Amino acid sequence: MKIHHLAQNNSVLNTFLSEIRDQKIQKDSMRFRRNIERIGEILAYELSKSLSFHEGFVETPLATKNMHLLSDAIVVCSILRAGLPLHQGLLNYFDKAENAFISAYRHHPNNDEHFDIVVEYVASPNLEGKIMLLADPMLATGQSLVAVFEALRKLGNPKETHIVSVIGAQEGIRFVEKHFPENTHLWIATIDDQLNEKGYIVPGLGDAGDLAFGSKL
Template sequence: MLIIKFSANELYLQKTIVMIVHDFSKSKSIINHFVGELRDVKIQKDRMRFRKNLERIGEILGYELSKTLEYHTVTINTPLGTKPTELVIQQPVLCTILRAGLPLHQGMMNFFDQAETTFVSAFRHHSNGNKEFEIVVEYLATPSLQNKTLIISDPMLATGESLANVYEVLLSQGKPGKVHIVAAIGSKPGIEYIKTKLPENSELWIASVDEELDDNQYIIPGLGDAGDLAFGKKLSK
């Protein structure tokens, strides 16, 4: 188990690294409709619909991301002939942060159906009932990541600390050749933070970006707790 302490007032911006950010809220597309339903306090009460919307967002972002992968030409035999077709050279490794990331992860798996999968747990642990918290990483199941394309999916990119800590833990299983982050909603401070922690050739694929975090380091306006909305409220730990 790895525990990393983090103060709610500490967002370290130590250096500037170029990360490509694909913000899909800047253009008109159906993904905005799905994000709108995720945020809507009435619609989000339907857990199945909430999960399905996260899954749809995962599919859309996965499709857009797939355009950056490497392909080679393979001749496909059909009942009536042959057809040269561009196929992915190597399937990526899909990583999700339990439990909130599961529906988004499912959307990615619908398209990358031969991908290897990594599961990791990371959560905020508040001690003494105050605003300071620890990021706790206590479970990891993964194949080797050495020189592979790694896609980490997490619906809410708030402070970015959980994602950065997860990436640090994953490095114990090999250094990826390329890192992609997939998120439904993120905050500008969180995005700036992960820019300092991930490789400079990393890319972020995100459906919507919000301006700020509140005093508890939750995204404003955000949508609430994605894990609770998808699977029900959990007991405090």
């Protein structure tokens, strides 16, 4: 898997990352969603440089101009519900992309720290031969991404798979590397060192779904 770690180079991305981590600023759910969306836009721009383009022509009021235009058919697939603001950021740049949505959540059968990943809902176009952007803002254990990828296999074989995340943990990235195809790309804003005993990223930012949309039962 090829890892593209954007925070290794200083940019305005660091401002958005600092705000989604800041427990005072992140209490503004609208601002939190917008910052995740803006991070998605930055990730989309960087990702676009790796895609295929073809030569096209545009008629301006004065002349014909040759341009290089995106060739690949793209499907943006988000893991509900936390992935929705990130999905919107990607869609802002890939406005002709098809869309897929899939649910995945942690189920604690014994009410302890052990959990299974449950996938219940899938709405997706055919993925055969397309570029799949799999959006999940928090790459913690990596188990959700692997479960979702397995569930999507029956919908076609993508030309390429690109995982798009905001914050990841080293452990989760290693887990994903073992279960995704070798030619997978990971586009991630920043990487933290560890997980806590409950499988949450440290220092991370908390629960992205709750911060974006409110706490759940």
